[in-house]
Amino acid sequence: MEALIDLWQILLVVGLLILAFFTGGFAERRHYKSIIRREDALGDIVVVVAKTLPPIEPAPATLLVRGNVVISVDYFKRFLARLRMIFGGRIHTYESLLDRARREAILRMQEQARELGASMIFNMRFETSSISKGRRNAVGTVEVLAYGTAVVPPG
């Protein structure tokens, strides 16, 4: 009887891994496609980390804009990451997670700036925090916030 329960548990984990492998891979590919498409569309809103504005006459209006996203890795990638934590080294699956989150946050900030009619975003900052910590403090969900000052040319 116990052996049967063990077998059932192993099957459940394997089933979840297979499910996550397909859904997670699909979600990531779709997300990257959408990111690349929107980056092309919003590329004219230049995002700058510099603090001082170039002298623009007449003085433009400045407004705070921000974008945030909470994103999670799938079960399969978390499993790979946990394996990697035994040997150490690069965890590619988390690298792509953070890359997607940062680019998505910038895009949402740019979308807000576009609605305000801004041409540039100055002094952009990132803020990253982990939302949930799973077993052994393994981070699976991150929030990335991007904020900056939108520069709206007068008129």
Add this chain to the structure above:
Amino acid sequence: MITSTLESVPGRTIREHLGIVQGSTVRAKHIGRDFMAGLKNIVGGELRGYTELLGEARDEAFERMIEQATAKGANAVINVRFSTSSVTQGASEILAYGSAVIVE
């Protein structure tokens, strides 16, 4: 009220510095959202519930900062920064702070 992450307001001069203003809020996630998050932890992807939750929390922290600035008689908050920290498992504190100034 002018708010900006820059150190000055373009085209205006700072007449007076009124000191730091801040607003914060501590938010916990609720069970319904947590259930969806659990599901998303398996299949991967964006947790829209949390994105909205943190967005609303940041709006509130920002509003509180503005209220404080208004009470001080400021007409602009410059050098605004956001900060996030997890207080306990399942709750996070959102902080917005900046320098209240009077600009002409």
